[in-house]
Amino acid sequence: MSNPELNHDYWMRHALALAKRAWEEGEVPVGAVLVRNNEVIGEGWNRPIGRHDPTAHAEIMALRQGGMVLQNYRLIETTLYVTLEPCVMCAGAMVHSRIGQLVFGARDAKTGAAGSLMDVLHHPGMNHRVEIIEGVLRDECAAMLSDFFRQRRLEKKAQKKGPEPLI
Numbered sequence: 298m299s300n301p302e303l304n305h306d307y308w309m310r311h312a313l314a315l316a317k318r319a320w321e322e323g324e325v326p327v328g329a330v331l332v333r334n335n336e337v338i339g340e341g342w343n344r345p346i347g348r349h350d351p352t353a354h355a356e357i358m359a360l361r362q363g364g365m366v367l368q369n370y371r372l373i374e375t376t377l378y379v380t381l382e383p384c385v386m387c388a389g390a391m392v393h394s395r396i397g398q399l400v401f402g403a404r405d406a407k408t409g410a411a412g413s414l415m416d417v418l419h420h421p422g423m424n425h426r427v428e429i430i431e432g433v434l435r436d437e438c439a440a441m442l443s444d445f446f447r448q449r450r451l452e453k454k455a456q457k458k459g460p461e462p463l464i
């Protein structure tokens with residue numbers, strides 16, 4: 298594609314950079330970016346621990362910012378890029394906000410609500426259907442999470458062991 302801004306990979310890389318910020322803050326690294334007419338109108342990264350807010354998922358943060366930017370609670374004709382398949386809460390928020398399209402990287406087999414555990418976005422009873430594209434930069438998105446959890450396990454192990462004896 299000649300215009301990199303029209304490329305799903307381009308925006309997913311942006312979401313990955315936001316996920317890295319979550320990691321730096323000690324949160325599970327998930328990032329989200331809301332795009333309209335090839336412009337960013339919302340950015341979010343996972344931060345429930347730091348914010349003492351169970352709803353502070355990357356997607357919710359990006360949708361909230363998008364609403365402020367558009368001065369509208371309906372976020373029509375927008376695309377939300379997320380590094381990980383959304384949970385039930387975030388998928389529900391996507392329906393409420395009327396986004397047009399969800400693009401996500403890796404699947405979340407345990408809690409994914411865009412096809413893995415369930416499919417909130419294509420539920421026949423829903424009054425709004427969100428188009429889903431999945432698997433964009435899947436390997437990078439999955440590696441971000443597995444690397445994070447691997448590092449966390451190593452840190453916990455090191456803590457348990459305590460400092461190495463000097464002799």
Ligand SMILES: [Zn+2]
Pocket residue numbers: 354355356383384385386387388
């Ligand atoms: Zn969520």
